[in-house]
Amino acid sequence: MIEGRTLEQDLDTFPKLLARNATKFADRPAFREKEYGIWQSWTWSEVRSEVEAMALGFLDLGMKKGDHVAIAGRNRPHFYWAMLAAQHVGAVPVPVYKDAVADEMAYVLDHCGARFAIVEDQEQVDKILEIEDRIPGLEHVVYVDRRGLRKYDHTTLHALDTIQETGRVKRDEYQPELDRCVAGLTPEDTCVMLYTSGTTGRPKGVVMSNYNMLMSAKNSCEFDNLNETDIVLAYLPLAWIGDFIFSVAQACWAGFCVGCPESEETMQHDLREIGPTYFFAPPRFFEGLLTSVMIRMEDASDFKRKLFRKYMDHAKKVGPALLDGKPVSAADKMKYQIGKALIYGPLLNTLGLTNIRVGYTAGEAIGPEIFDFYRSLGINLKQLYGQTEGCVYITQQPDGEVRIDTVGVPSPGVEVRIADNGEVFYRSPGVFQEYYNNPESTADTKDAEGWVATGDAGYFEKESGHLRIIDRAKDVGKLANGAMFAPKFVENKLKFFPDILEVVVFGNGREKCTAFINIDLTAVGNWAERNNIAYASYQELAGHPRVLDTIRDHVEEVNKSVAEDEMLSGCQIHRFLVLHKELDADDGELTRTRKVRRRIIEEKFAVLLTGLYDGSEEVFVDTEVTYEDGRKGSISATLQLRDAAVVPVSNKIAAE
C-alpha cells in the first residue's frame, strides 16, 4: 500500500468539501475579485449559498446528472461557482479556452455533447450563436455580463444571476432534489472534463473523477503545507488543468482564498495588490517579468543601476544558499540583509512577489539565469513536472532540493518508471479515467495496470533520485549521420536569450540542423530604440540586418555550448532565419498553452525550410494569418537566410 491513496469518506466529493468549508472556514475569505476598482470578497459560507442558488437554478433549467456544461470565460468567481454548482447537480463542467476560435469551440462543444454553455459576455454568446447549428446538443446558453445582450432572444439564453434568483425563489421546490443529487455522488463520479491542448491532432477530453482530483489536491497540499491562510491569484486559463487544481481543488481542500484579477491586462497590478503566498507561473511569465525589470533598470539613473548590479551580484552568490539553509558566512549574511533593505525587498514588492511562500514553474525548461534571479531574491521557486492526464503532479522538488536541471522526485502517491527507450511512465491516484468517447487513444496512453505514457524521454539521476527530462520522446530523432537529434535541447538554450522568443529547430533525418527564430518584440524593440533604429512593424524589425547579426552571434554562442555535449554535438545550427511573423495560436502554429506545433510549422513554411537546405540567400514567402475575430489576411516578405559558424564536432566525424 503506497501512502497518499485514501480519502476520508466525508471529504471525498467536491460538494462535501464545500459544505465542510462553509462551516469550518465560514467567515474566512474564499474568493476575491477586483471589480469597480475595489476588491470584492466572498466568505466560504457566502460561496456556498451562491453555489447552492446556482445549482437550484440549474435544476430548474433541467440539468441532470451526467450532463456536460461548457464553461468559457476569464478567471471570475462566477465561473468557479458554476463549476461547483454543476458538480452539485452531478453534471460535468467542461472548461474551454475562451479565446478559442469558433471552429475549435464547435469541435469541443459538439464532442462532449454539451447541453449547457456558461459564457462570459456578448462576444462569447455571439461566438456560440455563430456555431449553433454545428452543436445540435446545446440547449441553453448562460451569460454573466449582460452588456449588449438585452435585445437578444431570451428563450434559450439566460443571465446567470437570473438563474440564481430563480433558484432562490424555488428553493422549497428543488431543495430535496438537490440533496438527493449531492447524496448520490460518489468519488468515482466524474468531477470535471478538460480538453488537452492537442500538440498533435484534435483535442481530447480528459475525464477526471472526484477521487482523482481530490487525492491530488490532498497530496500536493500536504507536500507544501498549504492551508486556509494562503492566497493565490487565478490568472491562468480556466480550461487548463493547473487552474482547476490550484483555484478549485486545492482551494477547496485547504480552504485558501482565490483572487481574481480585474481584467487580463491588469493582472500584474492585481498581483501586487493581492500579494499571493502560493503562486504558479510558466517560465514564460518569469522571463517576461525579468525582461521588464532589466529594461527598466537600463533606463534608471547611473547610481541606481550600479547599486542594483552590486547587490544582485551578491544575491546570486549567496541567495540560493540562504534559501536552502546552507551555511553562509556572517559577513555575507549581513550584506544580504542590507541588499534586502535596499534592493530585493522593494523589487519584490513592485513585482507583487513579497509574500510568496511556495512558487512553482513548469511546462517548459526555465533559463538558469531567470531561475537563479528569482531564487536569489529569496523566492522559494521550485520546478514540477506534470501532465493533464495525471492531475498535474508527477514529480516536484521538495524544499531545499531545488535544482535547475531536474524536475524533482516523484510526488506523494506517484510511482514513476523509465521504459527501455527512455520514455517516462507513471501511475498515481490522479491518473485520469479515460479520454471521452475515445477508447483507442485511452488504450494508447494508459495500460491495463494504470501506467500512463508521458511521451517524454528522461532518466533518474543516480545520486539524488531526481528526474531529468531531455525532450519529447517522439521529437528525439536522428540526423542523417546517425547522431542523436533533440531539438528542445537546442531551442531552450537559444530561448534563454532575452532577444529570442521562440525557436523551432529542424534536422531529423537531415544532414545538418537549421532553425526558425522569432525575436522578442519588447526586448529587441527596446534595443532598437536605444540604438536609433527606426522600424514600423514586427516584420521590419525582424528583417533588420543588425538584428540578424545579433541573432547570429547568439546562435554561434549556443553552437559552442552544444558542441561540448558529447551526445548532442551534432545538433549545432548551421543556418537559420528570423521569421517575418510571430508564431501564433490563432494560426495553429502554437497550442493554446503556447507550445510549438512542429509538424504544422514544417508544412506551413516548407518553402523556407527548403531554402535553408538548398543554400539560397533569400526566400520570398506569403503566409496566411488569422486575426482575433477570425478574419483572414496574409503577410508576405522576402527573408534573408544566414549561415552560422559551427564548432567542428568530435574527431571521429571530422575524420570521416
Add this chain to the structure above:
Amino acid sequence: MSNVETYTTPDGRTIGAPVMEMKNITLRFGGVVAIKDISFDIREGEIRAIIGPNGAGKSSMLNVINGFYHPQEGEVLFHGKKRGPLRPYQIAAQGVARTFQNIALFKGMSTLDNIMCGRLTHSKTGMLSHVLWKGKAEREETENREKVEKIIDFLEIQTIRKTPVGRLPYGLQKRVELGRALAAEPSLLLLDEPMAGMNVEEKEDMSRFILDVNDEFGTTIALIEHDMGVVMDIADRVVVMDYGKKIGDGTPAEVQANQDVIDAYLGVAHD
C-alpha cells in the same frame, strides 16, 4: 407639440417623443450664414446622426443644441418647452453632455480624475465641506466614485485608470472623453466626430460603445460623423446638411437614396 407619435426601429427598439426640437434655426456670424432655416427633432432613445461635407455647419449645429451658440432666428424646444438663452453649464445641468472633435481632456490628470470631473454637475456639496471632508462630502465622493467605476468597467479602461491621459493613444483618449460625458448621466449625449482619426479597429470599438450606451442606459445620442459607413450602420435617423442648409432627413436608407445628398457628397458637374 407637432408630432408625438412613436416609431419602432428595425432592431425592435421603440423610439419615443422628441427630446429636442430645432425650429427654423438660423445662425449667423456677422455676414456669414452658418445655419440657414433648419428644423429637425431628436427623439427619446434614438441615435440621430448629423452628417455633411466639411463646412456644412454640423459643429455649429451641435453648439446650438448644447447652448454654446445662440441662434439669431428660430427656437429650440427641450422636452416640448421653449429653451431660453441659457449658459452651457445650465444646459449641462439639464442632462445634455457632449464630447469634442479635438479632445478637450485635462492632459495632466489621470483617466479616473478626468471622468470624475463629469460628476461635477451632480455635486451638491460646496468647497468648504470638501475641505472639511466629513459626512456629506465624503459620502458624495464615494457615490461619485462608484458611478465612475461602473463607467470605467463599461468602457473597459481599467488598465489606464491611473494613467495621465496625455500619455494615452488617441483612440483611448476619445474613449475617456466619452466616459467623462457619461459620468454626467446625460439624457441626451452629443458626440462631435467620435471616430475622427481612428483606425478601423478603434472605430469598431467606438461604434460598439455607442450602441451599448444607447442600449444599456437608454441614452438618446446625437452624433456628428464623417465616416458614412459608421453612420449608416449605427444611426436610426440621419440629418444631412450642406452649406448650412438641410438637404435630407430620414433613415439611412432614405438618405442614401436622396439625389441632393448624392450630389453634395459626390459633387455635380457645373455647366
